[in-house]
Amino acid sequence: MSHGKQFTLYTHKAGPNGWKVVIVLEELGLAYESLYLDLHKGEQKDPEHTKYNPNGRIPTLIDHEHDDFVVWESNAIIAYLVDKYDTEHKISVVKFEEKIIQLQWLFxxxxxxxxxxxQLAFFVFHSKEKHPSVIERYKNEIIRVFEVLESVLDKQEWLIGGKCTVADLSFLMWDCAALSIGVLINHEFDLEKNFPAVHKWHTAMLARYAVKKTLAVKESLSN
Known part of the structure; x- marks a missing residue:
């Protein structure tokens, strides 16, 4: 593989998990090249990719300056990036106990x-057969996840460390995807009304420079 930047990121133009990693790379000012795989053509399963990631999913990150070290699974990649490169702890925490809580949120x-x-998106938009009980289960689980976040964020601004960290940023892209394509519950769902603390948190992350830059690139690729 020829490369001119420190990292190569195998990803997808639309998939939230790849963009989660991009946000962290941008937050840390790291130089990377994104290779966008066509999931509809199954390029993620091609040997060129599975030789790095046997799971055949995206994202996959290669760190060329460290013996082409490979990491896959988006939150494992995020943990690697902050543990190795966030030496100033811009978007990560310092204390051992806080690191465990940060990891807890990533899990x-x-x-x-x-x-x-x-899964809700799949069964609503892509499944040939409709399974109302399955769809209802995933809708309820989404609400439960928001309830968990709301229960914490109505007491504090960020999930850990009193600042925006990867614990927070890891949630952003799936929230954006859900809100933009109307996956959430029904058209009457109102994040600000139903989960005001989550809405405030989400809005604060959207205002960050690295997030704005990432979303602009994502939007340009969809045109």
Whole structure:
């Protein structure tokens, strides 16, 4: 592989998990090249990609300045980036206990938010057969995830450390996807009304320079 930047990111133009990683790369000012795989053509399953990521999913990150070290799974990539490169702790925490809580939220995002949001989108928009009980289950789980976040964020501005960290940023892109395509519950769903603390948190993240830049690039690729 020829490369002119430190990182190569195998990703997708629309997939939220790849853009989660881009936000962190941008926050840390790291130089990277994105290779956009066509998931409809199954390019994520091609040997050129699976030689790095046996799971055949995106994102996959290669760190060329460290012996082409490969990391896959979006939150594992995020943990790697902040542990190795966020030496000033711009978007990460310092104390051991806080690091565990930061990791706790990354696990919750990866096991709770992402799969439930993604599965609901699949069964609503892509499944040939409609399964009302399945759709209802995922809708209820999405509400539950928001309830968990609201219960914490109505007492504090950020999830950990009193500042915006990767614990917070890991949730952003799936929230954006859900809100933009109307996956959430029904057309009457109002994030600001139903979950005001989450809405405030979400809005604060959208105002960050790295987030604005990332979303602008994403939008340009969809045109």
């Amino acid at each position: 919750f995002q990866a096991s709770g938010q992402g799969p439930y949001f993604g």
